[in-house]
Amino acid sequence: MDPQLAELADLAIRWVHVIAGIMWIGNSLLFNWLDRNLEQSSITGEGLQGEIWLLHSGGFYFVEKTMLAGRSLPSGRQLHWFKWQAYITWLSGAALLVVVYYVGARALLVDPSVSALSTSQGVGVGVGAIVGGWLSYELLWRVVAPRSMTGAALLSLGALVALAVALTAALSGRAAFLHFGAVLGTIMAGNVLTTIMPSQRALVRAVEAGGRPDPGIAAIAKTRSIHNNYLTFPVILLMVSSHFPAIYGHQLAWLQLLVLTAAGAAVRHLLNVRFTFRQWVPALATTVTVAALLVNIVMRLPDARVTAPSAGDDALPAVVSFAEAQRILDRRCAACHSNAPSDVSLGMMPAGIAFDEPEQTQALAARIRERAVTTHTMPPGNKTRITDRERAILARWIEQGAPIR
Numbered sequence: 001m002d003p004q005l006a007e008l009a010d011l012a013i014r015w016v017h018v019i020a021g022i023m024w025i026g027n028s029l030l031f032n033w034l035d036r037n038l039e040q041s042s043i044t045g046e047g048l049q050g051e052i053w054l055l056h057s058g059g060f061y062f063v064e065k066t067m068l069a070g071r072s073l074p075s076g077r078q079l080h081w082f083k084w085q086a087y088i089t090w091l092s093g094a095a096l097l098v099v100v101y102y103v104g105a106r107a108l109l110v111d112p113s114v115s116a117l118s119t120s121q122g123v124g125v126g127v128g129a130i131v132g133g134w135l136s137y138e139l140l141w142r143v144v145a146p147r148s149m150t151g152a153a154l155l156s157l158g159a160l161v162a163l164a165v166a167l168t169a170a171l172s173g174r175a176a177f178l179h180f181g182a183v184l185g186t187i188m189a190g191n192v193l194t195t196i197m198p199s200q201r202a203l204v205r206a207v208e209a210g211g212r213p214d215p216g217i218a219a220i221a222k223t224r225s226i227h228n229n230y231l232t233f234p235v236i237l238l239m240v241s242s243h244f245p246a247i248y249g250h251q252l253a254w255l256q257l258l259v260l261t262a263a264g265a266a267v268r269h270l271l272n273v274r275f276t277f278r279q280w281v282p283a284l285a286t287t288v289t290v291a292a293l294l295v296n297i298v299m300r301l302p303d304a305r306v307t308a309p310s311a312g313d314d315a316l317p318a319v320v321s322f323a324e325a326q327r328i329l330d331r332r333c334a335a336c337h338s339n340a341p342s343d344v345s346l347g348m349m350p351a352g353i354a355f356d357e358p359e360q361t362q363a364l365a366a367r368i369r370e371r372a373v374t375t376h377t378m379p380p381g382n383k384t385r386i387t388d389r390e391r392a393i394l395a396r397w398i399e400q401g402a403p404i405r
């Protein structure tokens with residue numbers, strides 16, 4: 001694909017995706033908040049579940065939650081449904097996945113230092129994880145849950161661990177994080193499509209017929225809504241995880257993935273119960289601190305895939321000149337990071353970084369070390385086949401203060 005067109009497509013789809021996602025999650029959080037803050041109705045009527053006064057947009061809102069018992073259903077146009085936010089978020093996310101990860105698959109999706117998968121196999125793993133993950137979830141919560149809720153919950157947690165391990169063993173760290181988030185996001189959108197909307201249609205039909213809705217259907221939909229609520233925070237983090245190479249680039253990325261997912265769900269939980277749980281502030285502080293400590297510890301554990309250059313390595317020049325460092329950058333990085341790039345498959349001058357000017361290169365020394373030495377997240381998927389020795393030479397040049405003269 002033409003790189004400029006690809007960038008424009010990325011921009012347009014990403015914009016839609018972020019806006020739809022904000023609308024979906026925003027609605028969902030607002031309704032969740034409403035449900036937890038409803039006051040018992042002062043007007044006692046059959047079917048009334050609660051009411052609440054809100055102040056916003058220069059006026060007072062009075063919202064009443066009711067099962068309508070006996071009252072007639074508002075006409076189609078007066079009754080507002082919420083579903084397109086979810087569907088558009090999922091559809092635009094799927095399109096973005098194709099544009100960013102599957103079209104540029106060689107560099108972003110697979111990584112030879114992680115697995116020997118070809119790009120098409122990588123696409124197979126990615127799509128397989130999303131479809132398989134969603135089907136497994138549906139199976140667990142349709143077939144196992146009615147017999148044993150605990151069983152379904154434990155199997156779901158086990159499946160999440162297995163998914164994290166499998167994805168990080170197959171795909172590049174960055175793609176593994178994104179796909180883990182995509183599986184969770186697909187489960188969420190799937191819940192809206194297969195369970196929550198049908199339950200709402202059943203509710204409307206029952207009220208129209210003057211009867212009561214089947215409480216069983218409503219209970220299942222409630223479970224799925226709770227799952228969605230707990231998944232929102234992890235998914236949002238996973239969707240922006242490509243900014244954190246020190247986390248996704250580590251050999252133990254699967255553990256980071258699980259710690260962050262658990263932390264996101266735990267924070268969501270504490271925010272859910274804060275209206276009734278008085279100790280929620282210290283609990284929240286503890287959760288965030290423990291998660292940050294764990295992530296920090298794992299991030300600093302030695303990574304067997306990254307061979308640290310040792311100070312006494314005779315095979316390396318004792319003093320690395322700038323010319324030598326520049327030669328490596330020209331050979332392994334300039335294909336993308338240059339004002340005249342030869343590889344534009346990942347966009348023009350990615351991250352706005354070029355190694356054409358010595359001063360600019362020197363200013364970027366710490367980031368070069370982070371991406372090409374400490375983590376092996378540059379070049380992406382080692383597309384330009386940088387060697388460990390070359391990484392070590394870059395490290396030594398930076399260790400010596402990254403001199404440019």
Ligand code: HEC
Nearest residue numbers: 107332333336346350351367368371372378379380383384
């Ligand atoms: C195939 C293209 C490609 C090659 C080759 C490449 N990069 Fe990158 N680089 C990218 C892309 C895409 C991004 C933006 C996404 C990201 O940050 O992961 C990026 C971002 C960066 C960043 C900025 C982000 C940050 O974390 O500060 C640095 C620094 C960087 N690369 C260093 C390097 C170095 C050093 C090399 C050579 C050893 C290199 N890159 C080779 C594509 C490339």
